[in-house]
Amino acid sequence: MEEIKIKGARIHNLKNINLTIPKHQLVVITGISGSGKSSLAFDILFEEGKNQYLRSIGILAGLDNEDRFDMMEGIGPTVAVRQNTIRQSNPRSTVGTKTGILNQLALIFTSDGKTLDEHRTHLSPSYFLYTTAEGTCISCQGRGSYYDINLEQLIPDNTTTLLEVYEGLKVTTGFLRILKKKYCMYFDIPFWQLPEDIQDEVVYGTYQNGKQSYCLERILRNAYEKGEDVEEVYVKTICPDCHGERVSDDAREVFFYGKRIGELGQMTLTGLLDYLDGIPEEELSQFSKNVLKNVRQKLKQLIQFRLGHLTLYREMSSLSGGEVQRIFLHLHLESRLDSLIYIFDEPMAGLHPFEKQSMIEAVKKLRDLGNTVIVVEHDKEMISQADHIIEIGPKAGVEGGTVVYQGDYAGYVKADTLLSQYLSGKCTMPEREGRTDTFHKEDCLILKHANTNYLKDVTVAFPLHVMVGIAGLSGSGKSSLIEDTLLKRLVSNQKYGHATGISGVERICSFTKISQEPIGKSATSTPASYIGIWDKIRELFSKQPEAKIRNMDAGYFSFHSKGACPDCGGSGYERIFLTSDFSVDKLCPTCHGKRFQEESLLVAYNGKTITDVLEMSIAQAVFFFADQISIVKPLRILEQMGMGYLTLGQPTSSLSGGEAQRVKLAKELGKQRGGNMLYVLDEPTTGLSLYDTALLLKLLDQLVAGGNSVIVIEHNVEVLKSCDYIIELGPEGGDKGGEIIAKGTLGQLRDNPNSKTGRYLI
Template identity: 85%
Template sequence: MEEIKIQGARIHNLKNINLTIPKQQLVIITGISGSGKSSLAFDILFEEGKNQYLRSIGILAGLDNEDRFDTIEGIGPAVAVHQNTIRQSNPRSTVGTKTGILNQLALIYASDGKALEEEREHLSPSAFLYTTADGMCINCQGRGAYYDINLEQLIPDKTTTLLEVYENLKVTAGFLRILKKKYDMYFGTPFWQLPEDIRDEVVYGTYDNGKQSYCLERILKNAYEKGEDVEEIYAKTECPDCHGERVSDDAREVFLHGKQIGELGQMTLTGLLDFLDGILDEELSQFSKNVVKHVRRKIKHLIQFRLGHLTLYREMSSLSGGEVQRIFLHLHLESGLDSLIYVFDEPMAGLHPSEKQIMIKAVKELRNIGNTVIVVEHDKEMICQADHVIEIGPKAGVEGGTVVYQGDYEEYRKADTLLSQYLSGKCLMPERTVRKRSFDEEDSLILEHAGTHYLKNLTVAFPLHAMVGIAGLSGSGKSSLIEGTLLKRLASASKFNKAFASKFNKAFASKFDKAFPGKLGHATGIAGVERISCFVKISQEPIGRSASSTPASYIGIWDKVRELFAAQPEAKRRNMSAGHFSFHSKGACPDCGGSGYERIFLTADFSVDKQCQRCHGKRFQEDSLFVEYKGKTITDVLDMSIADACSFFTDQCSIVKPLRILEQMGMGYLTLGQPTSSLSGGEAQRVKLAKELGRQRGGNVLYVLDEPTTGLSLYDTALLLKLLDQLVTSGNSVIVIEHNTEVLKNCDYIIELGPEGGDRGGEIIAEGTPEQLIDNPNSRTGRYLK
């Protein structure tokens, strides 16, 4: 069939829509955040493509349990990559293993590598791979680094009891009860007087089927991964045996053109290509020449995708959604498969304007070899290249879920939809209330001699009480400058008297760096810390990876909602506490444990979810659903949108205040019980921002945002710009790492890094107002601000 025909699609907020989508074309699905476009692309097209294939080979027979649509015709095998996919946390999964380049290099070293001792026995290719028992460094088990707990720093007082240690780490009441059962007789004992075996178990836990018990290491690791400031007591330390090269002693004694394989793993792809180009033909056998030729072609392709700044040892879990999708595109273009349905989620995210044509060319190439490419996207340049455009809307949540336009791009620009008006120029981005035009060091934060990663000894002044944009190509050093250096310096300075930290910063930093090398980012100091009251980091990191984390729990209203239900007459009659209205405590469905589904593993790492037959996805046990508040059960409340909840809880000030902030930010479409792990990076940032704005901070705050327009349509970007403008006009400061030209045009000041990525970046190539960057010939961003 040449078309995909959908009848009656009705999952989430889709309103029984009917669609005919052409195959073997580039199809863009757009719409404002929460309109239903992802429900159509991923929950209908991708899921059904995957499920029909699995049913055809007899795997999913009888497991389809959701009434998502009436009929679908013409669907085929589907492949998808989400922006918010939780990527592998295994540190052994790296760019080198994912692309297969490390395996290819291992073949070359096994064939033509030169050992320091000529008489040593020949090594097999597996001996050069950190992923094998033969090749890994024994000390760090192939990780290249490990995490150290500084117990003396964590528990400096020799009289601190085990109970006080747990209380200081804010262990929840539930875990404290479990720990009390296990260590009750030791709770009153000073930590440093515990028997050695008990102390080791408290710190490092025990393992059952590979799962670590609850212990100090697990607590600190969770805090570290959430971005909490625990680096003084729990930090990544380079392996002293392999010095980050990950491989064994034997592998490190074999060289190719003067380099060990671990050294190649630490090079950027751009640097690795230069290295391979420098190898002389006489150094290699014909076999290795052929392998090198293949590797060079692969690396060049990855560099074309603007991934040259990555190293082979860069962990997949640390990549942005855009970087993951570009690696994914590379792998599938290499495979040459056709007749598939590819579903992408904002592949333009994280790309500088000058890099976007590479992505457009790649998705077109995927289409040209005979595939259907469906892209959920907001980017103007990608939309204008579409063969077919679908806008879902008109707005979000209950006001969305219908097809407001379907057809070609030229007609779309003439349509009168919410988003097409931004493309045609009928709707314009809001202008700033007041733009700051003059900047001086007396009202700035000044970071001195920053050298983190590839930064080239930068001294940077960040104007305060202004909106400052940080621009530059992928990998040019933006995150190293802000997250890797500035925020670490601010975090350390905030622990001390600010005037002291400012006045004696260089001496303080030197002393601290000797004790904890690299923990503050590599810089000699920071001045002007006393000019802000505090700082708030709002990153793209997930705000919860489990299904039990929801917007309601994250913004702090869930406990209050459960207490309301526990206070109802029916709850009191049944002797029910707030725990009976929690789906991971007493209220959980006994069959599914409060998840709402049964997970069926088809292979060790591939599973499908089947709705729980007992609670039908409601997650609660029956008694919990007999209690109502204003005619609604606890499940009804979780299913409410934030906009509806604002009306429902109008008489509960402590509940409604943070909800109203979210509604004002255009997020009224989110439901209170939506898993936070399902939020896009942009949505997660706005929820974090709403939580911060709900706190009473008293002004003069520095807000630092990392690409907040990820996942945002032009309409939603306009709402975000109004919010950022309000923050600045209220006396605060904003630093925003961003590629979006609409945001950069609205900045008071822009600092641009470059000129390229990785080891070819790390310099300031332009800075000033947007107008000054337009006139600056060195700027790679200015030409896109016109």
């Protein structure tokens, strides 16, 4: 069949839509946040494509129990990559292992590698891979580094008691109570006088069922992962045995044209290609010639996808969503499979305007192999080059869920939908009210001699009480400058009262980082719990007459406490594992997805059960809790940000990066602040349509008008156009970046011949 036909699609907010999607084309599904586009792409198309395949081989027989649509025809094997499910936390998964390049280099070292004395013992390929028992460095377990606690720096005074150690690390009162029970007789003894086994347990904890107890190492690791500057006491130590090369002694004795495999693993992909291009092929074995040709081809394609700044040893967990999707795209182009349906979730995320066309060409190439490529996207360039465009809307939540346009681009710009008006020019971004192009030299944060990662001794001033944009190509050093240097020095100053390499900190009262990191990894975390209103709602229910009669406290209105359904544990579904890492979810037959045990649902507040409340959208909850000021205040902020469509009970792990960031921003804005804050945002327009971007810009303008400072790392041209001042890094990525190539107002960047961003700011 040449089309995918859907009738009566009705999951989430989709309103029984009928749709025909052409195959073997590049199809863009767009719409404002919460309109239903992801429900259509992933919950209908991808899930049915996956389920039909599993049913066809007899795995899912009898498990399809969700009424998501009336009919679907023409669906085939479907592959999908979502922004919030592609992150991997395994530190041993790297760009080199994911792309297979490390395995191929291992073959070359086996075939043509040489030892310094030329008397080499033949080693199998596994000896050159840090992922194998033969190849891994024993000292660091193939990590290349580990973290050591500098106890002498952490506890420099011989009289510091155990209690003072915990207080110095700002351990919460709850944990302090637990620790007091555990170490009661030692709390007032100086740490260095404690028995050696107690010292060891305090520092490194104990392990039970694979879980580490609360200890100093865990406290410092958590602080490090949150971006706090604890490097003086929690030190990343390059492995003294392998010097970061990850592999064993045997592998480190073998060279291929002057380099060990661990050295190649630490090169950027661009640098590695340059090195390999310099090797005289006539001196290689025929086997190595063939493998090397394949490696070069892989590297060229990855560099074409703007990934040349990465190294083979770069951990997958540290990559942005856009970077992982580009690696995924490379792998599938390389496989040359056809007749598949690919669904991408914003593959243009994290790309500078200069880099976008190469990504579009790659997606088109996947289509030209004979595949259907469906892209959930807001980017103007991708939309303008699509074969077929579908807009879901007109708005979000209950006001969305219908097809408001379907057709080609020429028809789309004339369609007068909410989003097409921004493409046709009928709607424009809001003008900044407090915009300025005059800056006081003394009203700045000044960062001095930044050398983090590939930064090249950068000194730069950030004007305060304005909106500052940080621009540059992928890997040019934006995050290194802001997240890994500026923020860490600010944390260090806040924690210890001083920090080297930064001045002007006294000009702000405090700072907060609002990133795209997930705000909850489990299904028990919800927007209601994250913004701090869930406990208040549960208390309301526990005060109702029926709850008092039944002696039900707030725990009965929690789906991971006394109120949880006994069969599914409060998840609402049963997870059936088909393999160790692949599962399907079946609706819980006991609670039918409501998550609570029966008794909890007998209590109502203003006619609604606790499940009814969790199913409310934020917009509905604002009206429902109108008389509960402490509950409604943070909800109103979310509604103003265009997020009234989110439900109170949806798992925060299901939020996109952009949605998670806006929920974090709403939580921060809900706090009582006195102005003069520094807000740092990392690509806040990820997941946002132009309509949603306009709402975000209004909010950022309000922050600046209120006396605050905003620094935003961003590629989105509309956001950069709204900035008072822009700092651009480059000129390229990785070791070819790390310099300030342009800075100033919009006009100054446009006139600067070194700027790669200025030409797009017209």
